[in-house]
Structure formats: C-alpha cells, structure tokens
Amino acid sequence: MGTTYIWMISLVLLCMLHEGSCEQPINITFGDVTQVIMFERQEETVNVSVVSYDGNDVISVYFESENLYTFEVVNKTFARFEINPETIFPMTFAVTVKGRHIGISELRVLVAALGSDSSEQVASLVVKIKVGNAISQVILQYVFYAPIISALFMMGATMDVEAIAGCFKHPLPIFIGFFCQFVVMPALSLGIVKLVGLDGSYALGLLLLGCSPSGKTSNDLTVLLDADYVLSITMTACSTTLALAMMPLNIFIYTRFLTEANIETPYAQIAMQIAILMTPVLLGILLKYKFPQVKEKVLKILKPVLVIIMLASAAMTMYYSWYIFLSPPTVYLAAFLLPFCGGILGGLIAKLSQLPNAKVIAVSMETGVQNGLFTSLVLRVVYPSPEADLATAVPSLAFFSMLFIGILIIISRMVFNRFFSRKDAEDTQDIIQRHEAEDDSVEDHNGKGIELTSINMLDQEEVMTEDNNNDSAGNKTFPHDVGDINGRI
Structure with a gap:
C-alpha cells in the first residue's frame, strides 16, 4: 500500500514538472540566420517566425535587447504580438534593431501570459556590433606614422656610430634583452593568463602580446629617463628582426595551451616595422655624420617632441578605441601585470648581471x-570583427599601463633630483669649496703651494733620504732639484 502511494506521488510530481516545462509550447525560428553582424548606428531588420503554438492560453510575444549599450530594438513598442490557439501558423514578425556600440549581445524573444508581469525567454539570436569608423582608424594608423618616423629620425641624429658599435662590441645587454624578450615574457604572459583566469580572445591577446618584440614606446621612455637610448634602439631593432623567427616559435609553443587554431605570424608587417624603425634612424645617423652640430640642436627639443607624440598617441587611442575601457576588471589587471612584472624582471636580471x-x-x-601592433595584426587574422576589436583591448590597455608606470617613474625621478640629489650636490660643492679655501690659505702662508704639494706627495723613503742628506753645517740639501722631484712623483 505504501508503495502505491509513493508511485502516485511521483506520477503527480512528474506531471507538474512536465506541465511547468511546457507552459508555453511555442516554436520560434529566425530562418537561416544564425547571427546578425552590423556596424554602429546601422539598422537591420530581423525576421522572426512563429512556427507553431500548442498552448491553450492567449500569450504575448515581444523582443528586447540583452544589452542596450550594444544595440536596441527600434520598434519595440510595436514589436509586441498576441498569439492564441486559433492563430494561423507560420507567423512572421519583422523586428528592427540598431547598433549602438561595439560588442556582442543577444536579441531575446520573450513570451508572457496576457496580463501577466512574468515572462519567459523562448529563443535568442546573437547580435554583433562592429566599429563604425574602421576605415578612418586604418587611415589614422598610417597617418600617425609620420610623427613616429620624425621622432626616430631625431633620435638617429643624436646617436654616434661608435656608441652603436660599442653595443655590439660588448653585447651582454643585448643578450639579456633577447632572453627577457623571448624567454621570460612569453612564459610570464601564460602564467598571468592562468593566474587571472582570462579566457577566449582576451587570453590569446595577452599571450600574443608576450610573444611580440619590444615597441617604440620603450625608446621614448628610455630617452625621457636619461638612460642609454642608443642601447634601447639597438635592442629594439634586434628584437624586431629576431621576431621573424622567435615569434612563430613562441606562438607554436605556448598557444597550444589556449587554442587549437592555427595562428599565423604577420611576416610582412614585421618586415615593414623593421623598415619603419631602421630607415629614419639610419638617415638621422647619416645627417649627424655630415653635420655634427645638428646633435646639440636636436637634443634641446627631443624630449618635448617625444612627450607630445606619446600624449597624442594616447589621446587618439582613447578617442577611436574607447571601447577598450569597457573590458572586464580581469583584463585591466592582466594588462597591468604583464608590463609591470616584465619591467621589474628585466631590470632585476640586468642588475644582477652588474x-x-x-x-x-x-x-x-x-x-x-x-x-x-603585432598582437593586433595576429588577432585580426585569428578572429573576425568585432571579436578581434574587443581582443585588442589587451595590448591597448597594456600600452596605457606602461605609459602610466613610465610617467610615475619620471615624476619620481624629477622629485628625487629636485629635493634629494640637489642637496647632495650642494653638500659636495661645499666640501670642494672648503678644500679649495684650505689650499689657498696654505699657498698664501708658504708662498710655494705647488712645491709644497709635491713634497707632501713624496713617499716615506724619499723623506728619509732627504733628512740624511744634510751637510755638516746642518743645512738641508736636496739630491735632486724640484723638477726632478716632480718628475719622480
């Protein structure tokens, strides 16, 4: 008897679950369309078909955007229809959507009982919004090469051929830079991906950034920090050239942990970057060789020009790629950790190498x-838009992170030089002036400061010899004249 009750209760529960799951037995399709891809501010019509409805109640069908920031339903007020068991099927609705900002979202199809406030999602369609000014971004990218080339030309005009040759004559710093660039950074980027928990295109973007060679911003920051920018440019040229071999090798080694896709290396773009980097630098070196006086003039304006170019580059990136700031917090964290930890590790290895x-x-x-730029080019080969555009948030945010870190270092250095280094310099100057005053007083008292200084520098054996060379009258005689003594000193 107890077993019969258990079976009856189980049957009732199953019926209730079945009834709840099929509360709105409606079949909705979007035809052959699997996704909608459109530009910002573009409108697109989506045809939604109700194939069948097996319910007994009158229901309301309506549409909404999962993320209004990405796109909106234009005719949302009118795109609401009632369906009852007597409706003739199939029934097709035309829904107009408008792209607002770059992103990936869904067009949701909802149903609700007539007069009810609760609704249920019965279908969805992926909607992708691409950047509307993609052409202008490409044009701007090539137009902005002009000030970059100008800055490299100016750097070349301040470089000496002997200094460049010295970098290769003592190549330890170049070897250290190579090791950090192509051994440390790829492993570090993969570690940060796993630590932070990035996935998808963001994870691949960070890993590809770690496999890329160094960028021109490193040269700019090195100049602004009064460091060895000749070595910096030399290392950049070497790493960019070696990237033709090392970048595909690291991509092959590390990307297998994230994706099975076959990722190609942009050899043509790397060759173009080498030309963009080396040509203006070599022309600047040639100008300085022909007209040596150019160096002093260029040095006076080099730092202000670099600051203007860096700020303009950051402003343009913010204006045309503002969507990068909509990235998840984990992307911000990863984009900061990679340049920060990489810079610390590179500096530590260089310091330990004395x-x-x-x-x-x-x-x-x-x-x-x-x-x-290399990372962005590879991402655009692997992913279509807008996935590739969203993934470029990683290298862009990393650029802003390194720029922020560099500015903090520059400001800290300026404060240190202003309040601490200046005091040390003043103390050193006081010591020098005090010693000069003492030397002047000695010279005034004896009248022969030069000979006295030379005699004081004699070693003990010469002084003893001098004392033993007294005549019988007690008068001191020197075995050598002052010139001989100074010569011996």
Whole structure:
C-alpha cells in the first residue's frame, strides 16, 4: 500500500514538472540566420517566425535587447504580438534593431501570459556590433606614422656610430634583452593568463602580446629617463628582426595551451616595422655624420617632441578605441601585470648581471614594453570583427599601463633630483669649496703651494733620504732639484 502511494506521488510530481516545462509550447525560428553582424548606428531588420503554438492560453510575444549599450530594438513598442490557439501558423514578425556600440549581445524573444508581469525567454539570436569608423582608424594608423618616423629620425641624429658599435662590441645587454624578450615574457604572459583566469580572445591577446618584440614606446621612455637610448634602439631593432623567427616559435609553443587554431605570424608587417624603425634612424645617423652640430640642436627639443607624440598617441587611442575601457576588471589587471612584472624582471636580471644603471633602465623598458601592433595584426587574422576589436583591448590597455608606470617613474625621478640629489650636490660643492679655501690659505702662508704639494706627495723613503742628506753645517740639501722631484712623483 505504501508503495502505491509513493508511485502516485511521483506520477503527480512528474506531471507538474512536465506541465511547468511546457507552459508555453511555442516554436520560434529566425530562418537561416544564425547571427546578425552590423556596424554602429546601422539598422537591420530581423525576421522572426512563429512556427507553431500548442498552448491553450492567449500569450504575448515581444523582443528586447540583452544589452542596450550594444544595440536596441527600434520598434519595440510595436514589436509586441498576441498569439492564441486559433492563430494561423507560420507567423512572421519583422523586428528592427540598431547598433549602438561595439560588442556582442543577444536579441531575446520573450513570451508572457496576457496580463501577466512574468515572462519567459523562448529563443535568442546573437547580435554583433562592429566599429563604425574602421576605415578612418586604418587611415589614422598610417597617418600617425609620420610623427613616429620624425621622432626616430631625431633620435638617429643624436646617436654616434661608435656608441652603436660599442653595443655590439660588448653585447651582454643585448643578450639579456633577447632572453627577457623571448624567454621570460612569453612564459610570464601564460602564467598571468592562468593566474587571472582570462579566457577566449582576451587570453590569446595577452599571450600574443608576450610573444611580440619590444615597441617604440620603450625608446621614448628610455630617452625621457636619461638612460642609454642608443642601447634601447639597438635592442629594439634586434628584437624586431629576431621576431621573424622567435615569434612563430613562441606562438607554436605556448598557444597550444589556449587554442587549437592555427595562428599565423604577420611576416610582412614585421618586415615593414623593421623598415619603419631602421630607415629614419639610419638617415638621422647619416645627417649627424655630415653635420655634427645638428646633435646639440636636436637634443634641446627631443624630449618635448617625444612627450607630445606619446600624449597624442594616447589621446587618439582613447578617442577611436574607447571601447577598450569597457573590458572586464580581469583584463585591466592582466594588462597591468604583464608590463609591470616584465619591467621589474628585466631590470632585476640586468642588475644582477652588474650592468650600469643607464643600461639597466634600458633593458627594463625594453622588456616591459611590447609591440602591441603585432598582437593586433595576429588577432585580426585569428578572429573576425568585432571579436578581434574587443581582443585588442589587451595590448591597448597594456600600452596605457606602461605609459602610466613610465610617467610615475619620471615624476619620481624629477622629485628625487629636485629635493634629494640637489642637496647632495650642494653638500659636495661645499666640501670642494672648503678644500679649495684650505689650499689657498696654505699657498698664501708658504708662498710655494705647488712645491709644497709635491713634497707632501713624496713617499716615506724619499723623506728619509732627504733628512740624511744634510751637510755638516746642518743645512738641508736636496739630491735632486724640484723638477726632478716632480718628475719622480
């Protein structure tokens, strides 16, 4: 008897669950459309078909955007229809959507009982919004090469051929930069991906950034920090050239942890970057060789020009790629950790190798700053738009992070030089002036400051010889004249 009650209760529960799951037995399709891809401010019509409805109640069908920031339903007020068991099917609705901002969202189809406040989602369609000014961004990218080339030309005009040759004559800093760039950074980027928990295109974007060579911003920051920018430019040229081999190798080694996709290396773009980097620098070196006086003039305006170019680049990126700031907090964290930890590790390895501070800073900047353009190019090969555009948030935010870190270092250095280094310099100057005053007083008292200084520098054996060379009258005689003594000194 108890078993019969248990079966009856189970049957009732199953019926209730079945009834609740099929409360609105409606079949809705979007035809052959699997997703809608459109530009910002563009309108697109989506046809939604109700194939069948097996319910007994009158229901209301309406549409809404999952994320109003990405797109909106234009005719939302009118795109609401009633369906009852007597409706003739199939029934098609035309829904107009308008792209607002770059992103990926869904067009949701909801049903609700007539007069009810509760609704249920019965279907959805992916809607992707692409950047509306993509062409202008490409044009701006190539137009902005002009000030970058100008800055590299100016840097070349301040470089000496002997200094460049010295970098290769003592190549330890270049080897350290190579190790940090192509061994440390790829492993570090994969570690940060796993630590922060990035996935999808964001994870691949950070990993590709770690596999990329250094960027020009490292040269700019090295100049502004009064470090060895000749070494910086030399390392950038070497790492960009070696990227033809090392970048595909690191992509092959590390991307298998994230994706099975076959990722290609942009060899043509790397070659173009090498030309953009080396040509103006070589022309600047040639100008300085022909007209040596140019160096002093260029040095007076080099830092202000670099600051203007960096700020203009940041402003343009913010204006045309504002959507990067809509990234999840984990993307912000990862984009900060990669250049920050990379710069620290590069500087630490250089310091442990007993390099001078100017070279330590150059290696640190070279390690922390990656060429985000390479990363963006690879992402656009792997992903379509807007996925690729959203993934470029990683190199863009990393650029802003390194710029922020560099500005903090520059300001800290200026404060230190202003309040601490100046005091040390004043103390040193006081000591020098005090010693000069003492020397002047000695010279005034004896009248022969030069001979006295030379005699005081004699070693003990010469002084003893001098004392033993007295005549019988007790008068002191020197075995050598003053000139001989100074010569011996």
